[in-house]
Amino acid sequence: MTINVQPGARRGKVLLVDDQQANLRLMHQILADEYELFVATGGAQALELCERSAPDLVLLDVVMPGLDGLEVCRRLKQSPDTRGIAVIFVTAGTTPEEENACWEAGGADFVTKPVNPLxxxxxVRAHLQLKQYVDALHALAFVDGLTGIANRRHLNERLEIEWRRCLRSGMPLAALMIDVDFFKRYNDRYGHQAGDDCLKRVAGALSSAMQRAGDLAARYGGEEFLCLLPETDATAARALAERVEQAVRDLAIEHLDSATAPVVTVSVGVAVMCPLQDDAPATLLQRADAALYQAKQLGRGQVVIASDQD
Known part of the structure; x- marks a missing residue:
């Protein structure tokens, strides 16, 4: 297995956290040419920035009023959404006890004040390169081997993350459950190699239909796919589902044993929820699956939204 990581291919996102403007200016001068930098002047602001748009790395002052650096790091490591962010403490402390406190809080490294630029x-470069390698390994583990889109494991992880995010924001989360119509008949007539090629082309059509960076197309299993759409209401989810259904139909993959059309089609079940504290993410998938079942019962090759069947 070869992991292709190009150092410097993407400007890493680094959050600088210090309550002293002079320290922030110095670190900014040292790192600005290589990285995309963000600044926070306190612990609460740093946590907010990390939750809103996670940086690749945090340079974190230890001694600050209010939430100190150690507590900020502990909270980052307690949250599933931010625990993967590496923290380098910037500290004036030199005793073993002070160093131990940084490690015990979850720090990945520390540098001492006054900061040596080199x-x-x-x-910073070493930790960002390490993150690139970890991200590359992570990507390999979360990609479906046949279709090249996200696999079930990746989908489950993203569902948990997006569910919590929409729970905090009060925004809706949508799911499209998609099934290739009469796929067993397709395999029986055209062979399994043609079936694999068909799934690859369908996956490509789904992936191309995703319009935003946060949208996810994943292989759910066999000939089933699922699209996860954060902050998407019922109207937008239906529109995207109809585009997906048409995009697959437009591939014009011959399917003479289909009872729906002479080409490969898909049935799509749509569900939209504003997550509540007492709900579980699996509820969204169950509703989408129920809508998919209804689409099949109505003749396949069409879209059904969960509210329609209700």
């Missing part, structure tokens, strides 16, 4: 650059 040391800071090398520490």
């Amino acid at each position: 040391t800071l650059r090398h520490r």
Whole structure:
């Protein structure tokens, strides 16, 4: 297995956290040419920025009024959404007890004040390169081997993350459950190699239909796919589902044993929920699956939204 990581291919996102403007200016001068930098002047602001748009790395002052750096790091490591962010403490402490406190809070490294520019650059570069390798391995583990889109494991992880995010924001989360119509008949007539090629082309059509960076198309299993659409209401989810259904039909893959059309088609079940504290993410998938069942009962090759069947 070869992992292709190009150092510097993407400007890493680094959050600088310090209550002293002079320290922020110094670190900014040292790192600005290489990285995309964000600044927070306190612990609460740093947590808010990390939850809103997770950086690749945090340079975190230890001693700050209010939430100190150690507590900020502990909270980052307690949250599933932010625990993967590496933290380098920037500290004036030199005793073993102070160093131990940084490690015990969850820090990945630390640099001492006054900051040595060369040391800071090398520490930041090393941790960002390590993150690139970890991200590359993560991507390999979360990609479906046949179709090249997200696999079930990736879908489950993203569902949990997006569910919590929409729970906090009060925004809706939509899911499209998609099934290739009469796929067993397709395999029986055209062979399994043609079946694999068909699934790859369908996956490509779904992936191309995703319009935003946060939308996810995944292989759910066999000939089933699922699209996860954060912050998407019923109207937008229906429109995207209809585009997906038409995009697959437009592939014009011959399917002479289909009872729906002479080409490959899909049935799509749509569900939309505003997550509540007492709900579980699986409820969204169950509703989408129920809508998919209804689409099949109505003749396949069409879209049904969960509210329609209600």
